[in-house]
């Protein structure tokens with residue numbers, strides 16, 4: 188969750204956020220010996236990496252404070268959020284789970300630029316060919 192999220196945390200509940208190899212590497216290397224990949228990563232049926240949920244929320248979500256425990260090194264998809272790629276619409280949309288997307292994306296220009304980054308990010312993942 189982001190620093191302007193004000194006690195929300197919706198996007199960290201039952202997360203389906205995908206993870207790139209780089210996301211995983213950054214998180215594991217920053218935790219040295221205290222964290223294994225299998226602690227926070229799961230594979231989907233489509234064979235891509237995703238954040239693991241524990242007790243109904245992301246492994247890294249602190250249920251009491253409602254904060255992300257790895258905010259500074261959170262995965263790229265969490266940084267793009269609440270803008271996501273909708274494969275059915277073949278475009279970027281705001282996730283309906285987020286109550287205040289305009290705080291993070293105040294104008295169309297930012298949306299457009301970030302959407303390009305999202306598509307570029309996904310193109311580098313094995314999953315993208317399956318999404319389109």
Ligand code: SF4
Nearest residue numbers: 188199245248255265
């Ligand atoms: S990594 Fe952080 S921001 Fe991303 S879903 Fe988990 S708790 Fe939320």
Ligand code: SF4
Nearest residue numbers: 188192195196198285
């Ligand atoms: S759903 Fe939106 S407002 Fe809520 S924690 Fe996530 S990004 Fe923040």
